[in-house]
Amino acid sequence: MVADLCDSGWREVRVLPLGAWGLPGFGLWRRLAWVLLRRRFRYRAGCLCAGLVRARGYEEAPGRRTFMAAGDYPLLSAKQKYCQAFCTAEEIELAENIRRFVDREVMPYRHDLEGGWHRDEQLALSTLHRLYAKLVEQGLTRANLPKEYGGLGLGPVVRQMINEELSRADIGLATMVGKIHWVVSFMVAAKRDDLLREFAPRIVGGEAWTACVAITEPAGGANLEDPALEGRTIRTIARRDGDSYVIKGHKIWPGPAGAAERFRSEHLKGHLGYWTVATTDPTLGEEGIGIFYVPADAEGLSFSKPYEKMGFVWSDENVDIWYDNVRIPEKYRIDTQPGEGARIVRGYVIGLGRLAGAARLTGLSQAVLEIVLDYTKDRTIAGTPVRERSMFAGMIAEMFRAIEFSRQYYLSTTWMVSHPEIYGPPWSPQMLARFSAARSFAADTAEMVTNRAMELMGSYGYAYEFHVEKYMRDFKIVKMWLGGAQRDRLDIAQGLYGPFKWAGMDEWARAQGLLPKASG
Numbered sequence: 001m002v003a004d005l006c007d008s009g010w011r012e013v014r015v016l017p018l019g020a021w022g023l024p025g026f027g028l029w030r031r032l033a034w035v036l037l038r039r040r041f042r043y044r045a046g047c048l049c050a051g052l053v054r055a056r057g058y059e060e061a062p063g064r065r066t067f068m069a070a071g072d073y074p075l076l077s078a079k080q081k082y083c084q085a086f087c088t089a090e091e092i093e094l095a096e097n098i099r100r101f102v103d104r105e106v107m108p109y110r111h112d113l114e115g116g117w118h119r120d121e122q123l124a125l126s127t128l129h130r131l132y133a134k135l136v137e138q139g140l141t142r143a144n145l146p147k148e149y150g151g152l153g154l155g156p157v158v159r160q161m162i163n164e165e166l167s168r169a170d171i172g173l174a175t176m177v178g179k180i181h182w183v184v185s186f187m188v189a190a191k192r193d194d195l196l197r198e199f200a201p202r203i204v205g206g207e208a209w210t211a212c213v214a215i216t217e218p219a220g221g222a223n224l225e226d227p228a229l230e231g232r233t234i235r236t237i238a239r240r241d242g243d244s245y246v247i248k249g250h251k252i253w254p255g256p257a258g259a260a261e262r263f264r265s266e267h268l269k270g271h272l273g274y275w276t277v278a279t280t281d282p283t284l285g286e287e288g289i290g291i292f293y294v295p296a297d298a299e300g301l302s303f304s305k306p307y308e309k310m311g312f313v314w315s316d317e318n319v320d321i322w323y324d325n326v327r328i329p330e331k332y333r334i335d336t337q338p339g340e341g342a343r344i345v346r347g348y349v350i351g352l353g354r355l356a357g358a359a360r361l362t363g364l365s366q367a368v369l370e371i372v373l374d375y376t377k378d379r380t381i382a383g384t385p386v387r388e389r390s391m392f393a394g395m396i397a398e399m400f401r402a403i404e405f406s407r408q409y410y411l412s413t414t415w416m417v418s419h420p421e422i423y424g425p426p427w428s429p430q431m432l433a434r435f436s437a438a439r440s441f442a443a444d445t446a447e448m449v450t451n452r453a454m455e456l457m458g459s460y461g462y463a464y465e466f467h468v469e470k471y472m473r474d475f476k477i478v479k480m481w482l483g484g485a486q487r488d489r490l491d492i493a494q495g496l497y498g499p500f501k502w503a504g505m506d507e508w509a510r511a512q513g514l515l516p517k518a519s520g
């Protein structure tokens with residue numbers, strides 16, 4: 001049969017092979033399930049209908065398990081949570097539509113995105129590519145491309161709202177979409193109309209492409225993100241040779257990355273390539289920093305196998321990249337003015353990367369809160385729903401409060417970044433402090449929310465089927481990448497009362513030959 005109901009009353013539907021029945025009226029069954037599930041006394045009947053709904057999708061995703069999130073929480077709706085001080089009613093409606101799309105098209109496949117419990121690579125990649133292609137079809141990857149190149153030209157605030165909505169379902173998938181926005185933002189910042197024209201056909205053409213930004217090196221990722229080190233620790237060198245640059249170096253952890261053929265499938269057209277942070281000469285400090293575009297199939301590129309890791313299992317294939325005298329035309333250096341490379345790295349690569357992380361972490365936290373609200377409504381202690389007992393109500397209220405603050409803060413920071421005439425450019429220490437505050441607060445919130453969710457749900461929170469463990473595995477790296485939690489705090493302090501350097505930094509740089517020896 002159909003639905004195997006949990007004793008706890010949790011609205012989880014286990015799907016058993018039934019797809020071949022070819023039951024009619026998918027929409028009707030879904031609506032009926034929804035209505036019945038909302039009435040607790042009709043719970044079993046609701047699950048039966050829900051089972052039929054899911055069973056209709058069985059052929060597409062064998063063995064898939066999902067649950068019906070029955071909750072309806074006005075404070076968590078797009079209309080209530082997105083403040084109209086920062087965006088328009090139409091933008092809120094767009095976010096609402098994305099939420100509906102995500103609920104329908106992505107939520108049911110969250111387990112499949114990791115290849116199920118057994119991490120089946122084929123299931124994971126086919127699901128990832130298929131869902132990513134759907135997001136491309138919706139226009140999400142061209143959201144920040146200016147209209148004159150065929151993009152949607154959406155403003156930064158609504159883009160972050162969309163980012164949040166996508167991350168409710170899968171923060172890895174949202175990150176994959178964000179990679180395209182990221183690289184477009186560098187080219188827009190550097191006013192590279194020629195490059196935007198070159199890449200636009202692949203971004204707006206309806207086919208799905210992915211992209212990667214390579215920053216981290218074996219000697220330390222956070223060092224490259226430390227403004228006080230001025231890029232002097234970068235060891236990937238781009239040497240000018242006539243009208244080309246020749247790049248030699250080694251990056252670790254960039255993703256999605258790897259052999260070009262790994263990114264070609266029925267749904268994915270290919271990999272756009274690697275926007276690589278390098279220096280022309282480490283002793284030049286910030287003047288040497290540049291962003292160099294390296295095509296995915298450039299001669300001299302080689303890759304390790306994808307790393308095995310805790311989260312982002314397939315949605316971000318992270319590898320070593322070796323650049324063995326990779327030659328690229330001069331035009332593929334994105335920055336064109338002295339010091340512009342360092343400004344783009346600080347403001348757009350690191351700063352806006354952290355801000356996007358804040359929106360994603362907020363979406364992830366909301367998803368976990370929704371699971372907890374649904375679960376603690378039906379789970380009872382001595383006849384009373386868990387969430388109505390004061391101790392638990394207080395915990396849930398604190399989860400909501402932190403999520404709400406994370407959201408309002410990332411929204412106001414995003415609004416500020418759209419007004420550089422008032423708040424300064426994104427690479428200013430003050431804006432970097434705000435980006436870092438947004439990311440670190442949202443990350444601490446996600447940590448608290450996922451931890452509490454498990455405590456409120458007990459073993460069910462710990463179980464694979466309820467997704468909390470996946471959200472808990474995923475949030476952690478968004479807290480740690482792009483310099484991590486400590487770098488965030490130091491950048492907040494730098495914006496507040498900097499600049500200051502680590503004690504002994506100049507002596508160390510001199511000893512390394514990165515600064516000229518002190519005279520006398």
Ligand SMILES: Cc1cc2nc3c(=O)[nH]c(=O)nc-3n(C[C@H](O)[C@H](O)[C@H](O)COP(=O)(O)OP(=O)(O)OC[C@H]3O[C@@H](n4cnc5c(N)ncnc54)[C@H](O)[C@@H]3O)c2cc1C
Binds near residue numbers: 219
């Ligand atoms: C899933 C995943 C995806 C990733 N994607 C990418 C990607 O697309 N591109 C890319 O380039 N990299 C990527 N990374 C790498 C990631 O950004 C780095 O790992 C991260 O910036 C930290 O660098 P590290 O691991 O070398 O840690 P280290 O630099 O060794 O630092 C360890 C910790 O010490 C602290 N620390 C060290 N030095 C400093 C300092 N100077 N100031 C303040 N604190 C410091 C930080 O808290 C840091 O977390 C990814 C990593 C993962 C796991």
